[in-house]
Amino acid sequence: MTARMRRISLLVVAVVAVVWPALLSDFSRSLATDGLIFGLIVLSLVLLTGFVGQISFCQYSFAAVGAFTVGSLVSAHHWSFWLAMPLGVFGAALVGALVGIPALRLSGLFLTILTVAVALFFDRFVLASGTWNSFSGGLSSWVVGRPAFLGIRLDTSYRFYLFVLGVFSLCSLLVWNFRRGKTGRVLRAIRDAEVAASTLGINLTAWKLAAFATSAALAGLAGALLAVSIGSVSTGGYDLIHSLGVAAVATVMGVNSVASAAAGGLFLVFGPEILRHLGVSSQWFNLITGGLLIVQLIVTPDGMVTDTQQKIRHLLRHRAAKRASETPAEIDLVSANGQTAGAPAPAARPVRTGGQR
């Protein structure tokens, strides 16, 4: 039941995601595109924080590696985007693994200090205007054109949106797949009980480094796409406050679910835009995000999207349980599972074990 519901809702979301932007204005479409790109950064946090339990406040630094690689190579050295982008993603993954090395030895609290220090280091030193001058004659002249994909030029906003939507869907699918099978079990084990996981022969070092590298690669990919989407690269867009903001949004939406990546990305883009429409300065956005973060941590610990999903699931389960208690066949299944039949609460079990995963 729930599996079919999920399939239907996914189909609806996919159709809406493809068709609706076609009806929007150019400007709204480019905002939606940026939303999906920011969604990739949120997705990188879903992978790192939600699945592996490691925290990072320097995702925009990883994104900057992707953006600056693409910006400098495409614009100043006339590389193709399709060569520069993988290099940027690889570079981000490498930096991510480097950040992951000290993270192996640190508990969560001290990891936060480390990642903030990394973000500040990138912000003030690596991305400082003086550092890149010698490489490509300053940033101001970096213009990144839209590439072609399979012979189709991505020059209209709708084509580029579809391309980004494809990339985002692929990455979401990839991350979503990490929850299943052996990978999912290993990641959950590391997140929930590190020591126990290592006694089972799980190589913590390799898995954690891989998680950091993959997460950074996702952020780097977002950076590379952002360079193309905006058409230029600037130092201001990848600073510490952005990293803190995206971590806040990811936490508010809930880091346990892939769906919150899309929600978080769109919120990051359309939030300031809605404020502007209401006649309020978009500067208020970070204040609202911070306030939401504080309230959310106290009120709904799992995040808004995750919380809503759980409520919907609970509702569906409740309805299914009601129906199940009316049909005797389901109750037989319960007793076969070794549960005590008769009470209404255990009757909910078969639906949960049979339907959900």
Add this chain to the structure above:
Amino acid sequence: MGALAFNSHLIPGFTVIGIVLGGVYALAAVGLVLIYRVSGVLNFAHGAVAMFATFTAYEVSTVKGAPGWMGALVAIAVGAALGFAIEWLTIRPLHGRPPLVKVVVTIGWLLVLQTAAGLIWGATAYHQPVHLVSRDGFHLPGANVTVGYDQLTTVIVALVFALAVAALLRYTTLGNAMRAVADNPDTARLWGISVNRVTAASWMVGSAMAAVAGVLITPLIAFDTFSLTVVVIYAFTAALIGRLSSLPMTVLGGFLLGLAQTYPRVFSSLSGTADLVTFALVLLTLGVLFRPGGRKVRVV
């Protein structure tokens, strides 16, 4: 890299600047350690609290023209009030939740305070510093350097405050209660200590120290909302050198960081060098002092 040139005549002057910066970092770091030890929260909003309080001093002294000491008093009051608000409104309801959640809450406060200050006083504009004492100086005998009275005041105030906190912890009932809570909140409660009140007091004292540090640092750095907010990272670095527990080592760490940030400017004019040094120190302290299986962290 920028211009690499060794200018040895700059060393005495940079020593003075480094010591003054170090005093401010030490002050902020002592407040940070106090909050961490008593409540177990790494307060990432420490710099933002300092920034917000400092901007109220700026409003009172520089904009409205009141004397500097009045601005400083306002900043201390605002800092303490913010510390109390953060603890009372958001840390206390999270009792029993993982420490990481409380850390993320302070990130939320960082965003709120940073943005609010940007909306009130302008996000990027340069602001006139708050001067507590005259900018005149005296010539230090034996070295070719002028020490400003404001610089001297900064170092003295920083040391006095650090000593005052040490005395508070050692000789007063409140200090004893703070140490008891830092050691073991449950046992402290059995002894009849109001853990909530003591924790709130530590947040207020710690945040007030951040406010003083913020006011003192304004003549030394480009004074805007962001540069003061990131002082928290420098405070963390100093606190890490003290293993987030030892106050004397934290003060030493502050001075070490101040000097380490300043001396590279003898060689390089690149603006980000200070943050390169900070980053290296963070990595070093985290790698060496916080290795797993190392010595257990000492109490205050």
